[in-house]
Amino acid sequence: MKNSDIKTESLLKEAARISAERETERLAKALENNPAARNISDEMFLHGKKKALKSISRGFFQSAGQRIKLVTGIAAAVTLLISSMLIGLNGSGRMPTVASRPISTLPVMTENAEFFGATETPPIQTAETTEAPSTAPTGTPTILPTETATYSPEPTVTPEMPRSVVPESWEGSHYFSESPDAGEPKVSYMTNDEIVYAQIARYESCSLMEYFSETTIQPAFASEYVKVGESKVALMWAQGESFCLCWDDGGKTLLLEAGNKETLLSLAKGITTIDNITEE
Amino acid sequence: MAPIYLLLLAQNESEREFIESAYVEYHRLMYYQAYLVTHSPEDAEDAVGNALVSLMKKCETLMHFEPIKLRAYFTLAAKHSAISLMRKRQVRQKRSTDFPAEDIGDSGEIDSELLEREGIERIAELIDRLPRKSREVMLMKYFREMTDREIAESLSLSEVSVRSALCRARKTLRDMLSRESAV
Numbered sequence: 001m002k003n004s005d006i007k008t009e010s011l012l013k014e015a016a017r018i019s020a021e022r023e024t025e026r027l028a029k030a031l032e033n034n035p036a037a038r039n040i041s042d043e044m045f046l047h048g049k050k051k052a053l054k055s056i057s058r059g060f061f062q063s064a065g066q067r068i069k070l071v072t073g074i075a076a077a078v079t080l081l082i083s084s085m086l087i088g089l090n091g092s093g094r095m096p097t098v099a100s101r102p103i104s105t106l107p108v109m110t111e112n113a114e115f116f117g118a119t120e121t122p123p124i125q126t127a128e129t130t131e132a133p134s135t136a137p138t139g140t141p142t143i144l145p146t147e148t149a150t151y152s153p154e155p156t157v158t159p160e161m162p163r164s165v166v167p168e169s170w171e172g173s174h175y176f177s178e179s180p181d182a183g184e185p186k187v188s189y190m191t192n193d194e195i196v197y198a199q200i201a202r203y204e205s206c207s208l209m210e211y212f213s214e215t216t217i218q219p220a221f222a223s224e225y226v227k228v229g230e231s232k233v234a235l236m237w238a239q240g241e242s243f244c245l246c247w248d249d250g251g252k253t254l255l256l257e258a259g260n261k262e263t264l265l266s267l268a269k270g271i272t273t274i275d276n277i278t279e280e
Numbered sequence: 281m282a283p284i285y286l287l288l289l290a291q292n293e294s295e296r297e298f299i300e301s302a303y304v305e306y307h308r309l310m311y312y313q314a315y316l317v318t319h320s321p322e323d324a325e326d327a328v329g330n331a332l333v334s335l336m337k338k339c340e341t342l343m344h345f346e347p348i349k350l351r352a353y354f355t356l357a358a359k360h361s362a363i364s365l366m367r368k369r370q371v372r373q374k375r376s377t378d379f380p381a382e383d384i385g386d387s388g389e390i391d392s393e394l395l396e397r398e399g400i401e402r403i404a405e406l407i408d409r410l411p412r413k414s415r416e417v418m419l420m421k422y423f424r425e426m427t428d429r430e431i432a433e434s435l436s437l438s439e440v441s442v443r444s445a446l447c448r449a450r451k452t453l454r455d456m457l458s459r460e461s462a463v
Contacts, residue, residue, distance in 0.1 A: 011400065012418070013422045013423065013425070015400050015404040015406075015422075016407060017423050018404035019407040019408050019423070020355075021351075021352040022408065023352070024309070024352040027313055027355060031308070
């Protein structure tokens with residue numbers, strides 16, 4: 001490139017910068033001084049986050065060569081919450097009697113319907129199908145066992161989770177990708193775009209959409225992440241209560257664990273490879 | 281707080297802080313800009329999301345920008361992302377382009393002396409007056425420093441078409457400068 005060309009390019013760059021900054025300044029003033037514009041902006045920010053996030057995650061994961069969708073992460077975080085709620089896990093780490101938490105008493109989702117794109121949701125089971133199995137006591141529908149279990153935050157300890165935590169009507173449905181047998185913590189590979197839920201390894205779970213049909217809880221996308229080896233492990237949680245670890249491994253997201261934050265952090269720092277995790 | 285998908289792009293704590301502050305500072309302006317292009321909240325959000333992701337991948341470079349330049353960069357990225365979104369949709373619908381590749385018989389080279397004589401501010405004004413599409417291509421090339429290939433991908437064009445569009449934009453600018461000088 002000739003010197004004059006370089007000079008021309010440099011001048012054009014400088015002029016383009018000034019032009020761009022002027023345009024942005026005009027735009028910023030318009031936004032600042034125009035209440036209608038401000039409202040539009042606010043509305044946009046509040047509206048349809050799901051779609052934006054899906055788009056963003058699509059772009060991110062495609063460009064990074066990581067074929068996972070953010071919605072899967074959301075599903076992971078929220079499904080954790082399902083599990084926590086279903087087993088009655090509370091912040092103290094103790095599990096109250098699960099009978100105190102019949103699913104029918106969970107708040108009904110209303111205002112969040114749009115947030116999560118009600119028109120895009122897969123079929124939501126009707127009240128009849130999500131109600132208690134026929135063996136449940138009459139009166140308030142319950143999905144819960146009569147016995148009390150204790151939550152152990154230790155990741156290596158397999159919890160004794162009664163199968164009846166999950167309504168019988170859900171068992172064997174397409175919401176489960178694997179046998180819902182409680183047992184060894186498993187690593188769930190989530191690469192399928194169609195998957196809108198994540199099965200929690202340790203606990204049996206219901207689908208994301210079923211969960212949202214029953215609750216008003218929104219996942220908060222606040223997060224922390226830790227770097228383990230060459231990968232990043234994201235901690236995601238909802239409402240500051242439940243956490244999950246998502247391991248981003250070059251195209252796969254592994255939902256590792258559900259539990260409290262401290263446990264997950266220590267778990268994350270103790271693992272270095274995917275193999276280690278799989279052996280968990 | 282910035283969403284997790286952005287934070288995951290950070291390589292270290294300083295990048296993470298940068299992402300946080302940039303998101304808080306600019307996302308609203310970006311939405312507004314994208315909305316002006318798309319006239320659709322959903323599309324605007326999509327465009328902003330895509331723009332943020334692409335911007336965050338360059339955050340090592342962007343961290344060193346002056347705030348005013350950074351704001352312009354973010355806002356233009358949202359705008360171009362919105363244009364890209366609209367164009368891709370348009371191309372899908374009718375498989376045509378607004379920038380047909382053609383031999384315009386002129387590389388659009390501009391004499392640097394001519395540019396210097398007019399002064400940067402004046403050139404910036406003339407860039408503002410360029411036809412909209414020519415201006416956006418100019419800004420992509422010279423402000424955002426995108427390669428021809430990146431511009432082509434962004435606008436769903438061939439690289440040849442992008443080069444044609446750039447030549448045409450430079451030629452228009454040069455003609456405007458010549459006329460200004462003659463007056």
